[in-house]
Every structure is written in structure tokens, then in C-alpha cells.
Amino acid sequence: MSPERRWTVDVLLSSALVQARLMRSPVFVVLGVVQPAAFVLVTILARRSPAVDLSQAGLGAGLLSIWAATVWQSGLILRAETWEGTLGPIVSRPAGLAVVLLGKSIGATVRAAVFIGATVAIVSALLHHPIEVDRPLPLAAALAAVLASATVLGMLLSSLFLVTRAANRIAEALMYPVFILGGLLVPLRLLPHWIRPLADAVSLRWGVDLMRAASSGVAQPGRAWLWLGVTTAVYAVLARVAFRRMLVRARDVGSLELF
Amino acid sequence: MSSSDPAGALALAARLSWLEYRAAYPWRIYLISALPRALLQVLFFAYLGYFTGGHTGRTFAFVGASAHVMLIATVIKGPDVLLDERVLGTLYRLRLGVLSVPAVIAVRWWVYAAEAIVDAMAVIVVVGPFVVGLDVVERLLLALPLFGLVALTTSALGLAVAAVSMTQRADVLVTNLANYAALVVCGVVAPLSALGTVGMGIGRAVPLTHGLLAIRAAIDGRPWVGEALLEAAVGAAWAASAVIVLLVQEWRARAFGIGDRI
Numbered sequence: 446m447s448p449e450r451r452w453t454v455d456v457l458l459s460s461a462l463v464q465a466r467l468m469r470s471p472v473f474v475v476l477g478v479v480q481p482a483a484f485v486l487v488t489i490l491a492r493r494s495p496a497v498d499l500s501q502a503g504l505g506a507g508l509l510s511i512w513a514a515t516v517w518q519s520g521l522i523l524r525a526e527t528w529e530g531t532l533g534p535i536v537s538r539p540a541g542l543a544v545v546l547l548g549k550s551i552g553a554t555v556r557a558a559v560f561i562g563a564t565v566a567i568v569s570a571l572l573h574h575p576i577e578v579d580r581p582l583p584l585a586a587a588l589a590a591v592l593a594s595a596t597v598l599g600m601l602l603s604s605l606f607l608v609t610r611a612a613n614r615i616a617e618a619l620m621y622p623v624f625i626l627g628g629l630l631v632p633l634r635l636l637p638h639w640i641r642p643l644a645d646a647v648s649l650r651w652g653v654d655l656m657r658a659a660s661s662g663v664a665q666p667g668r669a670w671l672w673l674g675v676t677t678a679v680y681a682v683l684a685r686v687a688f689r690r691m692l693v694r695a696r697d698v699g700s701l702e703l704f
Numbered sequence: 705m706s707s708s709d710p711a712g713a714l715a716l717a718a719r720l721s722w723l724e725y726r727a728a729y730p731w732r733i734y735l736i737s738a739l740p741r742a743l744l745q746v747l748f749f750a751y752l753g754y755f756t757g758g759h760t761g762r763t764f765a766f767v768g769a770s771a772h773v774m775l776i777a778t779v780i781k782g783p784d785v786l787l788d789e790r791v792l793g794t795l796y797r798l799r800l801g802v803l804s805v806p807a808v809i810a811v812r813w814w815v816y817a818a819e820a821i822v823d824a825m826a827v828i829v830v831v832g833p834f835v836v837g838l839d840v841v842e843r844l845l846l847a848l849p850l851f852g853l854v855a856l857t858t859s860a861l862g863l864a865v866a867a868v869s870m871t872q873r874a875d876v877l878v879t880n881l882a883n884y885a886a887l888v889v890c891g892v893v894a895p896l897s898a899l900g901t902v903g904m905g906i907g908r909a910v911p912l913t914h915g916l917l918a919i920r921a922a923i924d925g926r927p928w929v930g931e932a933l934l935e936a937a938v939g940a941a942w943a944a945s946a947v948i949v950l951l952v953q954e955w956r957a958r959a960f961g962i963g964d965r966i
Binding site: 470471472474475479480482483486487488490491492493494497499611614615617618620621622624625630631632635636 | 729733736737738740741744745747748751752753754755756757758760761765873874875876877878880881884885887888892893894895898899
């Protein structure tokens, strides 16, 4: 490995670690513990008939919370740098903002996943609906792919949130469309037919298909792998375009820390 | 207006609260962010109810979520009325004023109670026809005064949450915890009976629970006054608790000089 590449990896890992350590705030407790626990509890307690299959309620609630953490943690990384006054110095360092943003997005997503996973596993088990894992390796592969997709989404949102004063308000509005269209907790078959094609653009919708298949011991659909890859690639392209535009705009009109 | 005109001072505080709200939540932001969030939140819980309980579960969850959505304004946003004073370092000026802090906070809170009612109305009118049909929508609109009652009682919960958060750096945690706890224990999506004896006992001590029972009774044509009175009593108890906490904090601030220590 060349010194430059090794140095980039060091910056990447350091950024991930710094972000993971920063996530000790009460906001993280809400996203990593309170929210997933509440969704598991509400779903399981609301069941009116034993015929309703809730074996994957924990999995769905966990993915809902991964999305919420992506919006509120990864999505606000660059905005947080602005609040702390550290965005400009990072941009002007040799490593560049992109490596730092990638590292921080990875740190935020992985740490959130660990806490959310532990919370939904414990609460589901306490309510006698433990998360089943019939095929651990495919489940782990699907989880890794979902987290990669969430990381890319976080980078996209982070770049977009930097150019608006209303980032928090927009973050609020972004939560529930994906909760509904992602089919994460409520199956897509319950939605009207005309709205289902929109769900195909949500990468987590394919991720949850893969995780459910692995959890229940059936073969993972190849189509879901394909579309998870395609949607994540599209998010990555959009993130790159948004990130570059944000930097060009900042250099052009000196607006990095302004709106 | 002078210190001898407390009513005028409170009216001014209420008017300034509206201007402050408009600055924090301009119409554009309300229409593209806060309102869609409220509509979609209720739609999501209605679908969750449909998934777990079929048509009955969907109607149950829609009614519950239409009332619970008010907590976004009264429990999550409302506490900023008090907490922003701490963040901006102006709390001591409020405490040195001629009006009591609880009175000033109470009159400034009206915008969040009003937003809660507007959110609930919007949800019922926009989402309701597609989810539960016009018949239930009509009956829910007739029950709007009960939604107004819930806006007041959950404001009391929000004020208590704000008061507890004042001396901590955990307002985001406490406000969201209260919101999610209400979702679980107040019979919003899952009926109270699913919570067991202890859970039901906890739920009945939280604003929203009895109000929601009153709303459900009203739209079913059953007697609802008893539950509405219980909701008012629970709300009054939470408001009294909040006022006591605020007064104790004020006394501690003066006695020990710790007003700005957070």
C-alpha cells in the first residue's frame, strides 16, 4: 500500500472513530434505544389476532431505526461541523472533506446499527417474539449491504442538508415517507397498487426483503440484490454530484458556512 | 404598560410568542416539513394498525394517531418556550421579571397548543377520508373540542417535561422519551388492555389516555364526559407538578446562585 493510500485509510478510520465517540449524546439514546424499543413494543402489543405473523417485527423496527439514524446522525454530520466551526478547516486539509465524510458516515451507521440491533433483539425476546436467524451468513451479508447503502444515503443527505437552513425540519419530513414506502415494518402488499412502484426506488425496501428471506430460511431473491446495488449506486452518484456542487458553490461564492 | 398591568404584560408575551413561532417555523417550513410529517406519521401508524389488526386495527390506530400527533407540537416543540431561555442565557431575566415564570411560559405556550389542534384537524381532513372514510371523519370533527382538551393536557405534560429538562442537558432525550412512552402506554395503536394491569395503571396517569378514551367513546356514540373529566384532572395534576418544579428551581437559583448552572 502506498503511503498516500495508507494515510487516506488512517484518516478514514480516525474519522469513523471520532464520529462513533461523538455519538454519546441524548439524541443517540433516542435513535439507538428509545425509538426502536417503542416500535417493537407498539407492533407486538397491537396484534389483534395470532394469525398475524410478527416473527420479523424486530427486524422491521430495527431497519426503521437505521433509517432514522441515517437521517438524524449521518445526514447532519456536515451541518454539525458547521455548528462547531470545523467545516472550513477540514475542507482545507490535504485529506479533504470527502474522506472525512465517508469515515464519519461509516462510524455513525455502524455504531447506530450496534445499539439498534441490541435493543430490538432484547425487546423482541422479552416479548416472546425473538428475531429468528435461520441463515446467519446470508443475513450478515444482507445487513452489511444495508449498512453500506445507509452510509451512502447519509453522505447524500449530509451534502444536501448543508445548503439549507431548514435541515432539521427537512429531516423530520423525510422520516415517514421511507417508513411507509420502504415496507420495513408494514408489508408493501398493504399499500395501494399505484404507490408501490415508488417503493422500488428505496434501497432499504430491497434490503429488508433480503434480510427477511435470510431470517426465515428461504433463498434470497437475486432481484433484491440487484436492485439494492442499483439504488445504492444511484445514491452514490447523486451524493458525489451534490457534494461537488456544494464544494464548488462554497469556493465560488464563499458560502461554505453561510446559507 | 407597566409592572402594575400584569394582564397587558401577559398579552404582550402571548403576542410575541406568535412572532417568535413565525420566525422559527415560517409558513413555508410548516407546509413543506411540519405538516407533511404530521400527515405521514398518522398514515404510517394507520397502516401499522391495519397490519396488526385489520380494518378494526386501522380505524383504532388512525383515531389514536390523530390525537397522538398533537404531541409533536405540545411535547417535542413546546418545551423550547422554556428551554430556549436557558440556551440563550436569558432565563435569569425571566426570573427577575415581575411576572411569575410559569405564568409567562403558560401564555407563550398557546401557539403550540394551537398548532397541535391544527395538525390534528389537517390529519383528520386530509388523511381520514382515504383511511377511515367520511363517516368517521365527520364524527372525529364533531369531537374536535376533545382534541382541544388533549392539546391542553398534553401541553401540561410538555411543560412538566420542559421543567425537568431545565437543569439537565437532556431535553431532546426527555421530550422524545415522553412522546414515545405516550405512543406505547396511552392506547394509541395498541389498546390499553394489551398493556396488562401495571401498564394500564401507568397509562391512565399520562395525559392523552383518558382523552383518547373520551374521543373513541364520542365517535362511537357512547358516554364520554367521565373520561374527559379524568383527562382534565390528569392534565391539571401534571400542570401543578410542572409549576411546583419551576418554583423550586427558581427558589434554588436565588438561594444558591445556580440559576445559570446547567
